[in-house]
Amino acid sequence: MKQLTCLLVAALTLVGCGNMRRGHVETVGPEDIEYNVDRFYDLAILRYRVPDFENLSTQQKALIYYLSEAALWGRDILYDQNGRYNLRVRRTCEALYNQYEGDRESEQFQLFEKYLKRVWFSNGIHHHYAEDKFLPECTEQWFRTACEQSGVALTDELVRVLFDPTVLPKKVCQDAGKDLLQASACNYYEGLTQREAEDWYEQHKDTSDEPRWIGLNSKLVKRDGQVVERVYRTEGDGLYREALQHVVENLEKALQYAETDEQRLVLQKLIAFNRTGDLTTFNEYAIAWVRDLNSRVDFVNGFTEVYGDPLGITGAWESMVNFRDEVATDRTRTLSANAQWFEDNSPTDKKYKKKECRGVTAKVITAAMLGGDCYPATPIGINLPNANWIRKNYGSKSVTIANLTEAYYLASQGDGMNEEFYLSDEERRLAKEYGALMSDVHVDLHECLGHGSGQLMPGVTKDNLREHGSTLEEARADLFSLYYMADPKLVELGIVPDEEAYKTQYYHQLLNGAMTQLVRVELGKNIEESHMRDRALIARWVLAHVDSVRPEAEIIVRDGKHYLRVNDYQGVRRLFGQLLAIVQEVVSTGDYARACQLVEDYAVQVDPALHKELLDRYQPLGIAPYKGFVNPVYQPVFDADGKIKDVLIRYDEGYAEQHLRYSRDYSALPDIND
Ligand code: ZN
Helix, strand or coil, X not given: CECXXXXXXXXXXXXXXXXXXXXXXXXCCCCCCCCEEEEECCEEEEECCCCCHHHCCHHHHHHHHHHHHHHHCCHHXXXXXXXXXXXXXXXHHHHHHHHCCCCCCCHHHHHHHHHHHHHHHHCCCECCCCCEECCCCCCHHHHHHHHHHCCCCCCHHHHHHHHCCCCCCECCCCCCCCCHHHHCCCCCEECCCHHHHHHHHHHCCCCCCCCCCCCCCEEEEEECCEEEEEEECCCCCCECHHHXXXXXXXXXXXXXXXXXXXXXHHHHHHHXXXXXXXXXXXXXXXXXXHHCCCCCEEEEEEEEECCCCCCCCCCEEEEEEEEECHHHHHHHHHHHHCHHHHHHCCCCCHHHCCCCCCCCCCEEEEEXXXXXXXXXXXXXEEEECCCHHHHHHHCCEEEEEHHHHHHHHHHHCCCCHHHHHCCCHHHHHHHHHHHHHHHHHHHHHHXXXXXXXXXXXXXXXXXXXXXXXXXXXXXXXXXXXXXXXXXXXXXXXXXXXXXXXHHHHHHHHHHHHHCHHHHHCCCCCCCCCHHHHHHHHHHHHHHHCCCCCCCCEEEEEECCEEEEEECCHHHHHHHHHHHHHHHHHHHHHCCHHHHHHHHHHHCCCCCHHHHHHHHHHHHHHCCCCEEEEECCEEEEEECCCCCEEEEEEECCCCHHHHHHHHHHHCCCCCCCCC
């Protein structure tokens, strides 16, 4: 599953600067890389670096190269899964884009170009997030004429697909009362009613202990009154065989460079699955994948997440090639190894502490290639496989992707947030010097130690706090982290460089929780999302409990604008410690009444005047709410025997350039796939 745990939400809901992690303490992006690549509509395109790629072995580089090729060959599959006409729309628009000889600076052409960029971003004609069809802003007349003049074939049907808002209005419809298949434009079913599809799945259900995920890799089609399953595979008349053949070809090349026997087995099973579409083989592949823990290079490749299917059964094609970030993974190991020390020294009551505390070691990875449903928009965490019985019997892999969050962080530098909302150059200096590192450290402390700390009293479960459970749990983990990031122990362990570094994260957390996160809330609304409530609770509780004579931190007004001033960072730490003790007690005892009080007093309400001021200050900055990436370019260098002797990496490809190249070099499917 896309990691929708606290970590992912924390990072994806970030505005400006904040909860982003970087893989390496010592790395700062090379000056010559442009991190902000493109900007259109509500979308921003960023570039990510692949730190340490140069230091991998030739074998590992070659493996990544062929896995990346396999990742790119799946791109067309996702377009077709997202909608029957998507490939035709993309190809028609690309042909016009390439062949147009009129004025490319004209308003109409620019509007058309923006539309095409969005089609690339969404892998189709529907908004990648909102699911609604977006329309070109250029006129239909201009588009028809431009195609005609450029020798691009166009049908009336295709014009309606592009310009008629009533045709295919929604990719995935979840409206109760509607036939979800008829109302959704995605291409997992053809000619069936929802009832017919559900009946088919019911009839073919695997009720064994180790069930096959029936429907994961197929489309249901009605032919001559019969429901037919069209399986995605290379054999026979398999659907998407033209693309999957190239995927398999590159997986076979990758196999020659596998690092370990475990990884070899993963690749063999995946190749076999792509050929036959056999779901027992898929299970064997998923188990082999979970067991492959020692290979440094790892990957996801295939039909994975089911959010794009209104019935939640068929997997959208995706790929992510990656390798372990050793430095960041070591940091989480160090924290885990010292988990008991942190538990014993926390400011919580002794009876709520764990006697035996084991930390969690988070695996941190570096993404090397994004494909299919991971591109251009991408998750920053992965938690797979999705089959519950495999997770239960064999475990799962959960990773965070450090270089993507690094890219978010670097791109956010200079977006104007800190300039507008930070009090002075001193806070901005701290952010510049320590901001990226400390947001990593915060995530590590929160994930590796915070959630695992403390214990519940006998008879108490997580459910005692009901709707406030996750807010309080997130607050507990955040406070554990905040309390400890200022501890000299972290300098001693080598996690932070000095006793000043934590200050920037304190400043950010208080400012974000008390004010800046409100820019994500609509005017007139309250705070609803549990991570946002957790942050509001912490910041506002602290600000409400400062010393009345010498406040440790305060909100001040300057030139009619509100700012945060921190006067005593160690004093703020003491307040975090006090609140941690309170929240731990509420959670440990399952004290619902007190949880309600904390949440209602500090975490929900919004001051409308302050809210409006913040929005008025934020909107002119023009920060894009959605972000996606361009991939690096890998260039293999071969020796005389055709073996790879090196792989070079480049970071200079533009957004349109990259998509046009992918469409030219990695496109094997017909326009319409029946
Ligand atoms: Zn959390």
